[in-house]
Amino acid sequence: MKSIFILTGAGISAESGIQTFRGSDGLWEGHRLEDVASPGGFHRDPTMVYSFYNVRRAKIRDAIPNAAHSALARLERDFPGTVTLVTQNIDDLHERAGSRQVVHMHGEAMKARCLKCQAISLCETTLDETNRCPACGTVGTLRPHIVWFGEIPLFLEEIDHALTQADLFVAIGTSGVVYPAAGFAELAARHGIRTIEINPASTEISPHFDEHLRGPATEKVPAWVDGILSATSV
Ligand code: OAD
Numbered sequence: 001m002k003s004i005f006i007l008t009g010a011g012i013s014a015e016s017g018i019q020t021f022r023g024s025d026g027l028w029e030g031h032r033l034e035d036v037a038s039p040g041g042f043h044r045d046p047t048m049v050y051s052f053y054n055v056r057r058a059k060i061r062d063a064i065p066n067a068a069h070s071a072l073a074r075l076e077r078d079f080p081g082t083v084t085l086v087t088q089n090i091d092d093l094h095e096r097a098g099s100r101q102v103v104h105m106h107g108e109a110m111k112a113r114c115l116k117c118q119a120i121s122l123c124e125t126t127l128d129e130t131n132r133c134p135a136c137g138t139v140g141t142l143r144p145h146i147v148w149f150g151e152i153p154l155f156l157e158e159i160d161h162a163l164t165q166a167d168l169f170v171a172i173g174t175s176g177v178v179y180p181a182a183g184f185a186e187l188a189a190r191h192g193i194r195t196i197e198i199n200p201a202s203t204e205i206s207p208h209f210d211e212h213l214r215g216p217a218t219e220k221v222p223a224w225v226d227g228i229l230s231a232t233s234v
Helices: 039-044 046-062 067-078 093-097 156-165 181-190 217-232
Strands: 003-008 082-087 102-104 107-114 120-122 142-146 168-172 194-198 211-213
Touching: 003 067, 003 156, 003 181, 039 046, 046 107, 046 142, 067 082, 067 093, 067 217, 082 156, 156 181, 168 181, 168 217, 181 194, 194 217
Parallel strands: 003 082, 003 168, 082 102, 168 194, 194 211
Antiparallel strands: 107 120, 107 142
């Protein structure tokens, strides 16, 4: 095996204390997803949306990467072939665990994007109407660098290329309801790529996987990485 493609979702950060999206009440930290994660919601009430992400940014800063994030960093470092790590998560726990190449297809909480010049800048604390874009100098044009509902995810061409070239597709902690990521398992299966799902629960996309590792990410991911690395070591 030469190439592994990994897709992570909110479940990998759950044991670091970051809430997943789809609780049974359909709310995300007390908010409707459409209000805090759509261009329309931002247009209607930018102050609320800025403040929602300021709180999330602070929670992410306080969170600590867990054993699953660390195991994936170890895999990137020690696997003799290619490891592509694509995440739907906006947190930076993969990077803080040591992963060096992380494709954030839904954007990043710790970055802002200028609506005027499109420049992306670091934003590790608070963001609101008073911030100035460090690239063009305009005040009030920065928004969270996050892909909201109705917007197109990032890096789709690179992702498609890496996925279709892979020998193994592994999805960790994702419910498989938000496209295009939800379609990756089916695409991989159509290309004859072996597929593994790591999740304590079954999901909408479970039927597309060859193998299911049922359990929390902190338990299943390190064990799976150990198995891969011992199979490839000489
Ligand atoms: P969800 O909240 O939809 O799903 C989280 C998944 O993680 C579920 O399938 C859980 O069973 C699983 N899970 C929970 N605890 C776990 C654990 N300890 N270990 C492993 N898995 C666990 O999150 P996503 O699928 O990531 O998009 O959501 C996809 C997208 O929907 C997000 O990226 C976000 C949201 O709208 C944007 O913000 C654009």
